[in-house]
Amino acid sequence: MAKLKAAISRNAPGQLLAALASVDFVTEFLVGVVGECLGVENPTERPAEYYAQEPDATISIGDHVGVELRLTGVSRGTRDHTQFHDALVALHSLAARYIAQAIKGTEVPRVQLFVVIMLDGDVPLPPVKGQSGTKYTSVLEHDAEWIEVAPT
Numbered sequence: 001m002a003k004l005k006a007a008i009s010r011n012a013p014g015q016l017l018a019a020l021a022s023v024d025f026v027t028e029f030l031v032g033v034v035g036e037c038l039g040v041e042n043p044t045e046r047p048a049e050y051y052a053q054e055p056d057a058t059i060s061i062g063d064h065v066g067v068e069l070r071l072t073g074v075s076r077g078t079r080d081h082t083q084f085h086d087a088l089v090a091l092h093s094l095a096a097r098y099i100a101q102a103i104k105g106t107e108v109p110r111v112q113l114f115v116v117i118m119l120d121g122d123v124p125l126p127p128v129k130g131q132s133g134t135k136y137t138s139v140l141e142h143d144a145e146w147i148e149v150a151p152t
Helices: 014-020 023-037 081-103
Strands: 002-009 050-052 056-058 066-074 110-124 136-141 145-148
Touching (some): 002 014, 002 023, 014 066, 023 081, 066 081, 081 110
Parallel strands (some): 002 056
Antiparallel strands (some): 002 066, 110 136
């Protein structure tokens, strides 16, 4: 079972909320991330196991807009650790593309995106230059990134 949930700043443009709550976005998530990266067969046909919830609103401080996208309930099982790292990158890329499309032409020039995958078991982290030994975690985080579009 895996659940995707977005938390979006309350002051975000309506197009952003609509984009991340759209059937198109959820379908791409299920097919590309859950299916292709995590190897789940027919994830769009298993609605009690793999789904996205309606986004939550976060309290905005100032004019800044943020999106936190969290994939939880992900089973480590027999999957190779690289599948989870690939899923994190794919989910971040998917969300960044939808965010950029949604804010284009709005008064919001940028949105901070933070993507997290929470597993039921540990996976090794990629090696970090200058650090010895392998580190493990059950929480994979993509660096927070500002998704920006040029003004029109």
